[in-house]
Amino acid sequence: QSALTQPPSASGSPGQSVTISCTGTSSDIGNYDYVSWYQQHPGKAPKLMIFEVIKRPSGVPDRFSGSKSGNTASLTVSGLQPEDEADYYCSSFSDNNGGIFGGGTKLTVL
Amino acid sequence: EVQLLESGGGLVQPGGSLRLSCAASGFTLYNYAMSWVRQSPGKGLEWVSVIYAGHGGTHYGDSLEGRFTVSRDNSQNTLYLQMDSLSPEDTAIYYCARDQRRGGAALWGFDSWGQGTLVTVSS
Numbered sequence: 001q002s003a004l005t006q007p008p009s010a011s012g013s014p015g016q017s018v019t020i021s022c023t024g025t026s027s028d029i030g031n032y033d034y035v036s037w038y039q040q041h042p043g044k045a046p047k048l049m050i051f052e053v054i055k056r057p058s059g060v061p062d063r064f065s066g067s068k069s070g071n072t073a074s075l076t077v078s079g080l081q082p083e084d085e086a087d088y089y090c091s092s093f094s095d096n097n098g099g100i101f102g103g104g105t106k107l108t109v110l
Numbered sequence: 111e112v113q114l115l116e117s118g119g120g121l122v123q124p125g126g127s128l129r130l131s132c133a134a135s136g137f138t139l140y141n142y143a144m145s146w147v148r149q150s151p152g153k154g155l156e157w158v159s160v161i162y163a164g165h166g167g168t169h170y171g172d173s174l175e176g177r178f179t180v181s182r183d184n185s186q187n188t189l190y191l192q193m194d195s196l197s198p199e200d201t202a203i204y205y206c207a208r209d210q211r212r213g214g215a216a217l218w219g220f221d222s223w224g225q226g227t228l229v230t231v232s233s
Contacts, residue, residue: 003154034218038155045205045226046147046155051219057210089155093218097169099145099157 004028004090004102011108017078020105022090023071028100030071034093037066037075040104041086049088050075077107085109112136112222114206119227126196126231132189132206132224139187140164143209143216146180146191148202149226158204159191163213196231203228 005023012018022029022037029035035053038046048057050066053073063078073092077084090102118130132144146158159170159180168180179192189206204227207220 003156032218034216036219038220040155045223046207046220047223048210048219048221051210051217051221057219057221091155091157091218091220093216096172098160098171099147099218101147101155101157104154 004092004100006088006090006102006105008103009106009108011110012077012080013110014080014082016080017076018080018107019074019076020088020090020107022073022075022102024073024092024094024100025071027096028071028092028094029068029073031095032093033068035066035068035073036091037064037073038089038091039084039086040089046089080109082109112208114208114222114224116204116206116224116227119204119229121230121232122196123233124197124231127192127194128196128229130191130193130204130206130227130229132191134187134189134208137208137212139182139189140184141212143211144180144182144189145207145209145220146178146189147205147207147220147223148200148229149205150199150202153202156202160216161189162216163209193229196229198231201229201231 037050210221
């Protein structure tokens with residue numbers, strides 16, 4: 001099963017908003033609301049930012065929001081801050097009874 | 111405080127085997143679905159396997175079933191990943207990760223991760 005499709009890079013200036021897309025199929029994103037997003041800084045373990053498409057764990061700023069339409073999920077980061085610069089990965093449950101990740105998007109804060 | 115501590119990584123020759131451990135503290139492993147996720151050097155995340163809360167049913171990523179086996183020791187509160195017939199393509203940092211839902215169906219959101227253990231498959 002192929003990975004979910006994410007753009008390799010995204011960028012924005014401090015204070016701006018940026019949206020990262022994550023495209024799957026009817027076997028994963030399109031069929032389940034178990035979509036999550038992770039932030040990973042270099043040399044660190046991933047951190048859960050969004051779960052069940054739109055929910056934020058406690059402690060995650062409300063500048064981070066998630067959405068889904070059809071087979072595509074999106075992560076929006078509003079009011080970009082320097083510390084948001086990191087790699088972002090989407091993930092979904094899939095018909096193979098397991099998980100699947102996107103290839104990752106490197107977010108640069110200009 | 112929830113903590114996950116992986117160990118057991120190292121250098122192994124192609125065709126060899128390795129068993130990874132993930133010691134959990136601050137919560138009871140039995141009550142949570144636990145996954146292994148790997149990351150090849152400079153690459154993205156790849157889901158490897160899951161063992162579900164309670165009944166302990168398991169599932170694996172494509173092409174991994176038959177070579178990898180996930181298990182847990184409830185008395186030790188430790189998760190394991192037995193890896194056999196290793197190839198250079200299995201070289202990666204291996205993370206254990208906890209599903210955020212206690213009991214019941216997994217939410218497939220991993221709210222706690224270990225620091226990872228590096229597995230290098232090379233002759």
